[in-house]
Amino acid sequence: MFMKKTYITTAIPYVNGVPHIGHAMDYCLADVCARYYRARGDEVRFQVGTDEHGNKIFQKARELNVPVQEYVDTNAEKFKKFIAKLDISYTDFVRTTSEDHKKRVREIWQKLSEHIYMAEYEGWYCTGCERYITEKECKENNGVCPDHQKPYEKLKEENYYYRVADFKKQIREAIESDEILILPDFRKKEMLRLLEETPDVSISRPTSQLSWGVPVPGDESQVMYVWMDALSNYITVLGYPEQAINDWWPAMAQFVGKDILRFHAILWPAMLLGLGLPLPKVLVSHGMVLSNGQKMSKSIGNVVEPMEVIDKYGLEAFRYYFLRHVDTFADSDFTWEKYSDAYNNELANDLGNLVQRLATLAKKNSIVVEQPLEGLTPSKEYCDLMNEFKFARAFDVVWEKIQSLNKRIDDEKPWSLAKNGETELLDKCMTELIKDLLQANYELIPFLPNTAERIVGIFANGEIRPPESPLFPKG
């Protein structure tokens, strides 16, 4: 039997920190997408992973006095656990320090070699920070590093560059024509403008600057610098280049935070074009989660820990909030008050209570629904929104159905029908209500898989009985 193959990717986080809410957003959006396409019958491959090279990681490991590989192993494990905790239905986990990835990235580099050249880079450098700083930052600090109280030095080094210029025209056409569809639309304009001013990209560092990375093939004095290494993960995980990847590539959708969209909309297509590979179909750029209206930052002290949010009301509530009340594309605010309101008013009152009252009514009146899961298909409105990656809006559509069921129960008053002995009418009314609940529930699957499964267990598993504990206890 022929199944459409669909490949979905997420950005791979840099493992020098702990998983935060932004990573969770990326995972949850991609997960909804993956579950939706699976429900439609596609065979879905879903990549997640970790970016593990670079100076910051090297330094952090040295500070902690542990071998670097051990350090990244530990942190990669943290991300793996986090992803599992979010119930993300991934199929592939890629690590940039894996032997497979490193071998393949070197092969990719070689394939791109005709677009790679060496040039000298000159800039202000702080020996304390061990990094280059921008001209503007240098000026602002009057030429002295505020952290180390040392004057910046003018340094020169040799870097390899990737000649993005070779592909600008093709990339512009691909973006303009939506061959690569960039969502949301206003980001597309932003990327087109950025493309024009994008210089060739530095893709290596001398080992004297950076040792924790993939050595450049044919030049052991240089290692690859972040992007060439990291972006390649989307195809190395599929086995490129030694394995044919055209079953899966191009990706149907690549999910990224808006801050790294530029690399995915410009450098990544340039790499793919250099390799002669097709371009991804859709780049979905999601916004940031704000905390009390501000960007989360350690110095402001408003960082919201995802684990803490999950622990408050459970995973389903977490997914609910971040998939419905956080705009799929724009920045959205998180506050504990909104979170608690959403949980109590919507999950507990709207949905939890609806399930409870319907199940109780059914049980009291011994209602039996024949073939309750027969003929369930998602509505057109819902599918259209899902296909356009407007997940939060699609979720709204599902929720309207759930809320309208509460109204219908009030209007049709099944309890009066029972009291008046109108069993036939009661049976018909209850059957319809339950079927419609299961219809809404079917569309709920990608968003709240565990809840949806519980609801099926209550209504579509022989005798209907209320849940032993509330779906969403008030709190």
Add this chain to the structure above:
RNA sequence: CGUGGGGUAGAGCAGCCUGGUAGCUCGUUUGGCUCAUAACCAAAAGGUCGUUGGUUCAAAUCCAACCCCCACAACCA
């Protein structure tokens, strides 16, 4: 004179492209119901749609200028 987004009821947002009596959710107030997790349903109050000017019979919507917030520009997703 950098680029992009935004300013609509107490809060969060839709409507703007394709002008025609201002809409949704939460919150507030009142009423109804009793199957249900003190849940559910209904009604009401609440807005000179950032400012000024223009086009038009008619502007939240189109045009111009200005004010204000935010993000990006630089390795905090």
